[in-house]
Amino acid sequence: MTNQEDFIATVSHELRTPLTSIRGFAQTMLASWDRLDDDSKKKFLGIIEQQSNRLINLVENILSVTKLPNESLILKNIPVNSSITPVVQIVQQQYKHHKFITLFDKSNPSVTVDLEKFQQIMINLIENAAKYSDEGSTVKVLTSHTDKNVSVKIQDEGIGITDEDKEKIFGKFSRIDNPLTRKIQGSGLGLFITKTLVDKMHGKIVVRSLDKGSEFEVIFPAYNIEDHVKCSVTQ
Numbered sequence: 001m002t003n004q005e006d007f008i009a010t011v012s013h014e015l016r017t018p019l020t021s022i023r024g025f026a027q028t029m030l031a032s033w034d035r036l037d038d039d040s041k042k043k044f045l046g047i048i049e050q051q052s053n054r055l056i057n058l059v060e061n062i063l064s065v066t067k068l069p070n071e072s073l074i075l076k077n078i079p080v081n082s083s084i085t086p087v088v089q090i091v092q093q094q095y096k097h098h099k100f101i102t103l104f105d106k107s108n109p110s111v112t113v114d115l116e117k118f119q120q121i122m123i124n125l126i127e128n129a130a131k132y133s134d135e136g137s138t139v140k141v142l143t144s145h146t147d148k149n150v151s152v153k154i155q156d157e158g159i160g161i162t163d164e165d166k167e168k169i170f171g172k173f174s175r176i177d178n179p180l181t182r183k184i185q186g187s188g189l190g191l192f193i194t195k196t197l198v199d200k201m202h203g204k205i206v207v208r209s210l211d212k213g214s215e216f217e218v219i220f221p222a223y224n225i226e227d228h229v230k231c232s233v234t235q
Helices: 003-035 038-070 080-094 115-131 179-183 190-200 225-234
Strands: 075-078 099-103 111-114 138-145 149-155 204-209 214-221
Touching: 003 038, 038 190, 075 115, 080 099, 080 115, 080 138, 080 149, 111 115, 111 214, 115 138, 115 149, 115 190, 115 214, 190 204
Parallel strands: 099 138
Antiparallel strands: 075 111, 138 149, 149 214, 204 214
């Protein structure tokens, strides 16, 4: 089977699951509306909404994957901390039973990235940290820098990632198989998209195991005005 055929087969399987669920509960409601109590109706409608959202997210990720090879980036210098803050706030609204802590180095230099794609990377990683950890646990977002690089670390208190799985998680449609991830629906495309965007913007992504949970670190070259001036003069 070619890569394209494998991709189509996997996409078809991922699409079929939520579509089957939506159709099944819709058919049940249409056939048994008068016999269902209000609680059952609300439950079934909730499942239809949940699976519809899953389908939308999957389609959006598939579209992102197909556009990635030829997608153009709008690179500009952005402040790291203030670009991450609204992302944390968005995820915090979705996962209200988690605690979010931001520890930002106020002296961080800028990085040269596509702002929209940078924030997409951040939302993927921060949302994953919350999604794959228990309610009431803490998600930390830390920034720091060296002379050459700016680092963003996202730490969770989830089940962790084995050394074997660290090699797999950035693959297309790859998902870790453990008791927690089996309960969480996902396409297995988020980390593939994340790593591809990081690579396209000359960054690096690293995953580590912690005593409790995992840490994803994204590293981008720091914008250096002196280097920029030298480059401009040379050109």
